[in-house]
Amino acid sequence: MGRTATHALYALPAFPLAALTLPAFVHLPAHYGDQLGLGLATVGTILLAARLTDVASDPLIGWLSDRTPARLGRRRVWMAAGTPLVVLAAWQLFQPPAGAGPAFLLAWSVLLYLGWTMVSLPYQAWGAELSGDYHERTRIAGWREAATVAGTLAAAGLPAAALPLVLDRPVEPADILQAVAIGVAILLPLAVAAAIALVPEPRPVAARAAGPRMAARLLAGNRPFRRLLAAYLLNGLANGLPATLFVLYVTHRLAAPEAAGALLLAYFLAGIAGVPFWLWASRRLGKHRAWCIAMLGASAVFAAAPWLGPGDAGLFALVCVATGLTLGADLALPGAIQADVVDLDTARGGGQRTGLYFALWGMATKLALAAAVGIAFPLLALAGFAAAVPQQPAAALSALALLYGLAPIPFKLAAIGLMWRFPLTRAVQQDLRARIAAGAASTTEPPDAPSGIRPAAFPAPGRVQPHEA
Numbered sequence: 001m002g003r004t005a006t007h008a009l010y011a012l013p014a015f016p017l018a019a020l021t022l023p024a025f026v027h028l029p030a031h032y033g034d035q036l037g038l039g040l041a042t043v044g045t046i047l048l049a050a051r052l053t054d055v056a057s058d059p060l061i062g063w064l065s066d067r068t069p070a071r072l073g074r075r076r077v078w079m080a081a082g083t084p085l086v087v088l089a090a091w092q093l094f095q096p097p098a099g100a101g102p103a104f105l106l107a108w109s110v111l112l113y114l115g116w117t118m119v120s121l122p123y124q125a126w127g128a129e130l131s132g133d134y135h136e137r138t139r140i141a142g143w144r145e146a147a148t149v150a151g152t153l154a155a156a157g158l159p160a161a162a163l164p165l166v167l168d169r170p171v172e173p174a175d176i177l178q179a180v181a182i183g184v185a186i187l188l189p190l191a192v193a194a195a196i197a198l199v200p201e202p203r204p205v206a207a208r209a210a211g212p213r214m215a216a217r218l219l220a221g222n223r224p225f226r227r228l229l230a231a232y233l234l235n236g237l238a239n240g241l242p243a244t245l246f247v248l249y250v251t252h253r254l255a256a257p258e259a260a261g262a263l264l265l266a267y268f269l270a271g272i273a274g275v276p277f278w279l280w281a282s283r284r285l286g287k288h289r290a291w292c293i294a295m296l297g298a299s300a301v302f303a304a305a306p307w308l309g310p311g312d313a314g315l316f317a318l319v320c321v322a323t324g325l326t327l328g329a330d331l332a333l334p335g336a337i338q339a340d341v342v343d344l345d346t347a348r349g350g351g352q353r354t355g356l357y358f359a360l361w362g363m364a365t366k367l368a369l370a371a372a373v374g375i376a377f378p379l380l381a382l383a384g385f386a387a388a389v390p391q392q393p394a395a396a397l398s399a400l401a402l403l404y405g406l407a408p409i410p411f412k413l414a415a416i417g418l419m420w421r422f423p424l425t426r427a428v429q430q431d432l433r434a435r436i437a438a439g440a441a442s443t444t445e446p447p448d449a450p451s452g453i454r455p456a457a458f459p460a461p462g463r464v465q466p467h468e469a
Helices: 003-011 014-035 040-052 054-067 076-094 102-129 134-166 173-198 212-220 223-253 257-285 287-302 313-350 354-382 394-405 408-419 426-438
Strands: none
Touching: 003 134, 003 173, 014 040, 014 076, 014 102, 014 134, 014 173, 040 054, 040 102, 054 076, 054 102, 054 354, 076 102, 076 173, 102 134, 102 313, 102 354, 134 173, 134 257, 134 313, 134 426, 223 257, 223 287, 223 313, 223 354, 223 394, 223 408, 257 287, 257 313, 287 313, 287 408, 313 354, 313 426, 354 394
């Protein structure tokens, strides 16, 4: 099987997994809060409590998947185990029985998030391990993230377009949830089964003589990991602010609520279209430099948003397309860089702890989204903004526009500052792979290694350098 076919088959599960995201975060709260009468405040508290269980489950599942016996397929076995749980929990949550109350919502939400983690976290780690090649890793991440955007678009558009053809009444959140539940129940098992059956899972690099304390030191001492994690968190916060405020910005600042769906569609389609360009750019410039240029371009375009107002939906469509094109870099490149950072840990003697590393990045993503909500809404409230009021004060609209378009820029610039001289270049990563393959590492710095990686970053397997003892 060719590499392109392997990458495409690997990407298949990303489509139904992404299709769950929008209904779970948009339609589910409305259904339980309004139609089932639980109230939005109660539903929000329950879903937040369920989401907080990820703080424990993410690192635990990442660690356990790293330690699963290789003969079972340590990533695939977790995906196979988690898929029935995702399907069952989504089916229960999205089609609740009459009288479903807070306990029902909490229990099945916890199980859905647990199953989601069991599938998605090993799935991402598996993608990072499919290849040790610097550029091929970017292609693998690109395929997966393009499927993710396609799944999001399908969940957003297909039920709304198809259900009116079979229903003789207005489409409600319950109808969309039911359609997505049926689709996921069919597609997720098929996609996971196809990936498990047809995509190879490379044998992991065995953990060497690094006990728990030494393993913790390796994790804490991985400076490129800390640097990438900080940049990932900053950029996630920068992306989370406009994502959180998008509907409010279009509805109140642009006075064009009817255009929100089309603008989102343009944004995500541009994101898919941009992936091939950023794959090409990463080959020419390196992954970290290409990502930096994408973040810089997004910052320049976002700076126009505060100057737009009522009647400017057409101009804002250009902003959506331009920032959507940079989305392709945000999707494909950080995940590929993450795989390179794990190589550094492996070469230093930590074994192949991809699951644990991706769990920590996943927690950073969730923290960034939570921080975006925690920053945006209190500041809007201070400015006098109230979503239920049709006519907003001028100060509130200005605050909304600044939070949407201007506030993300400093965070992106800070992320660029961290990543522009990122030390894990292609040459260093190739050296790491050679050392991993050889099973031994030199304690001398490679000639072309940048100053961000010290000679002590490459100790011989199982050996502790004097300063680490």
